Amino acid sequence: MDIPKDRFYTKTHEWALPEGDTVLVGITDYAQDALGDVVYVELPEVGRQVEKGEAIAVVESVKTASDIYAPVAGEVVEVNLALEKTPELINQDPYGEGWIFRLRPRDMAHLDELLDAQGYQTALEGEV
Amino acid sequence: MRKTPLYEAHLRLGARMVNFAGYLLPLQYTSILEEHLAVRRKAGLFDVSHMGEFLVRGEEALAFLQWATANDASRLQVGRAQYSMLPNERGGVVDDVYLYRLEEEAYLMVVNAANIAKDFAHLRSLAQGFRVELLDLSEETALLALQGREAAALLQGLTDLDLSQRRKNDVFLAQVAGRPARLARTGYTGEDGFELFLAPEDAEAVFLALLEAGATPCGLGARDTLRLEAGFPLYGHELSDETSPLCTPWAWVVKREKAFFGKEAMLARPCRERLLGLVLETGIPREGYRVLSGERPVGRVTSGGYSPLLEKGIALAYVEEGAEGPFAVEVRGRPVPAALSPLPFVPLK
Numbered sequence: 001m002d003i004p005k006d007r008f009y010t011k012t013h014e015w016a017l018p019e020g021d022t023v024l025v026g027i028t029d030y031a032q033d034a035l036g037d038v039v040y041v042e043l044p045e046v047g048r049q050v051e052k053g054e055a056i057a058v059v060e061s062v063k064t065a066s067d068i069y070a071p072v073a074g075e076v077v078e079v080n081l082a083l084e085k086t087p088e089l090i091n092q093d094p095y096g097e098g099w100i101f102r103l104r105p106r107d108m109a110h111l112d113e114l115l116d117a118q119g120y121q122t123a124l125e126g127e128v
Numbered sequence: 129m130r131k132t133p134l135y136e137a138h139l140r141l142g143a144r145m146v147n148f149a150g151y152l153l154p155l156q157y158t159s160i161l162e163e164h165l166a167v168r169r170k171a172g173l174f175d176v177s178h179m180g181e182f183l184v185r186g187e188e189a190l191a192f193l194q195w196a197t198a199n200d201a202s203r204l205q206v207g208r209a210q211y212s213m214l215p216n217e218r219g220g221v222v223d224d225v226y227l228y229r230l231e232e233e234a235y236l237m238v239v240n241a242a243n244i245a246k247d248f249a250h251l252r253s254l255a256q257g258f259r260v261e262l263l264d265l266s267e268e269t270a271l272l273a274l275q276g277r278e279a280a281a282l283l284q285g286l287t288d289l290d291l292s293q294r295r296k297n298d299v300f301l302a303q304v305a306g307r308p309a310r311l312a313r314t315g316y317t318g319e320d321g322f323e324l325f326l327a328p329e330d331a332e333a334v335f336l337a338l339l340e341a342g343a344t345p346c347g348l349g350a351r352d353t354l355r356l357e358a359g360f361p362l363y364g365h366e367l368s369d370e371t372s373p374l375c376t377p378w379a380w381v382v383k384r385e386k387a388f389f390g391k392e393a394m395l396a397r398p399c400r401e402r403l404l405g406l407v408l409e410t411g412i413p414r415e416g417y418r419v420l421s422g423e424r425p426v427g428r429v430t431s432g433g434y435s436p437l438l439e440k441g442i443a444l445a446y447v448e449e450g451a452e453g454p455f456a457v458e459v460r461g462r463p464v465p466a467a468l469s470p471l472p473f474v475p476l477k
Contacts, residue, residue: 036349037161039434040412040441042460058460060412062160062353062434065460 001124002029004095008071008111009120015095016071016103016114022078023111025071026099027059027090030124035061038090043079044101050074052110057100059090068100072110078102132177133270133328134335141345149241151178154347164353164436166344167317171276173343174351176323177331180244180266182251185234192258193235196251197227198373198394200383204229209297209312213373213381214250215390219397220369222250224361224378228299228312236299236310236325238271240363254389270331274338275321275346275354277477282341283322296320305337316351318358318476356442357435359405359471365415365430366403366444375399375446377471401427401446405469408441411459418458419445419466425458426451437474 003009007017013031017024032038042058050056055067056076079101083089090098105111115123130151138145143154153175156163166172184193193201198221199212206229214222223243228236239247248264255262274283280291289302299312307330315321326334339345352362361367361378372394373382384395404427406413413432418425427447435442443457443466456463 036156037159039161039439040410042411060434062436063155063349065412065414 001033002095003117003121005117007095008114008116009123010069010071010114011123012069014069014071016111018108018111019102021108022102022104023072023074024099024102025068026094027068028120029094031066032091032094032098035059035064035066037062038087041083041087041090041100043081043083044076046076046079048076050076050103059087059100070103071114072103072105073107074103074105076101077104130178132175133331134175134177137332137335138175143345143347146348148348149178151241153178154345156347156349157345160347160349160353161436163344163346163350167276167319167346167350167354168437169276171274171279171282171321171343172317172346172350173335173338174273174275174346175271175335176273176351177270177328178241179271180239180241180247180264181269181271181325182237182239182248183234183263183265184237184251184260185231185263186258186260187233188259189233189235192255192260193227194386195258195389196254197225198382198388199227200386201227201229201235202386204235206230206232207299209299209314211381213367213378214247215382215388215394216250216369217390217393218369219372219390219394221363221367221371221373222369223247224363224367226314230299230310243363268328270326270328272324272326272331272335272338273315273317273321274324274343275315275317275319276343277320278342279319279321282338282343285341286337305334307334309334316358316360317354318360318472318474319354320477353433353436356431356433356444357437357472357474358476359444359473361444362431371446372397372399375401376403399449401448403430404445404447405471405473406443406445406455406457406466407435407438407469407473408443408457408459409465409467410441411457411462411464412441413443413457413459413466417443419447420456420458420463421451421453426455429457432457435473442469442473
């Protein structure tokens, strides 16, 4: 299971990649594999203020619907519109083209409360 | 947890296994979408050994089946099969079944895995007073389903029998990959295809031979999306002990001109709701979602999901008799317009 070292993770299988004063958010390779074929993504509205842990997007696979949670509090500043036409990008490239939204965190320091790659790996091992 | 004779083969093929009706079965091997489309475009192979098989035989086998099932079993010639239902005393159904006439006085009934014990007990109680023998062959029968428009061509390479002479709903004996099999030109995907009844010890050899010949292994995930797209009912969802088949698109199964167990109760029951097909503008409906007419809840989704051919969400839903459209389905708190659809949802052969 691919877990890049350049970003942070949540126990609910989101990743958060800092880029300047924003973070890009998506779901992990583990999560996309567990969901199976992603066929629909409900994106949040740009400008929405969100709290840490708030359900703000939905990824639907053939099997099931799964909430996506904000890894930190902040404002949604961009969403990946490509997912409306090609939701399968989440399966094909979960850490790249399959990103879901971009947040401007209220405080970048809150990212430190998330897991690093090693911590996420350990959390996964506890799950299986 | 029970395993089918193909359990080890599924693991070797890398299947993701799930518990279904007490059996460990493949949910998917690679991708539900890929497996779904393999069946629609070419041929897919399913392990459905969890299904139940009963043998009904004896002098009064036909009389008994006429009483126990809603369809007209007397129309079945030897070597033919029909879809039927086992009515209960309340106007609902104990199960939906497939009935195969094997010989003059011998029939095979295929029932849903989750209902094997319930169905057998029900049939046994109805059989009192009939000269008929009932045998549960579920444990000693493996069942494969080869489905898709290229299924016949693919299977032809593994058997000497001329399959072009075999029509939909024919049932016959043949050798497949050198093993004895009972074949039926039936299935649950809306495509052409065959179901292969095998001895458990022959199942893996035949399964592997069919894969070798080009069939794509398919799991329960694709089986469900295919049956939903084809607009077929799933017991426990569209049909149940409590729901009358007369309020569904499968009312044709019930033959009012003959006597059968539970007929009076079934005919006396008014339809307060009807089963409809819905296609959503956006989003994916799931079981239990509410159907709305304006703001008023008028029904519920019994099976919902994504149609890989339509690339849209589709649903079977019970809706109040007389409720008027346009309808919407409440998807995660948001009403989404839903158009009525004839069944099947997609054009099939």
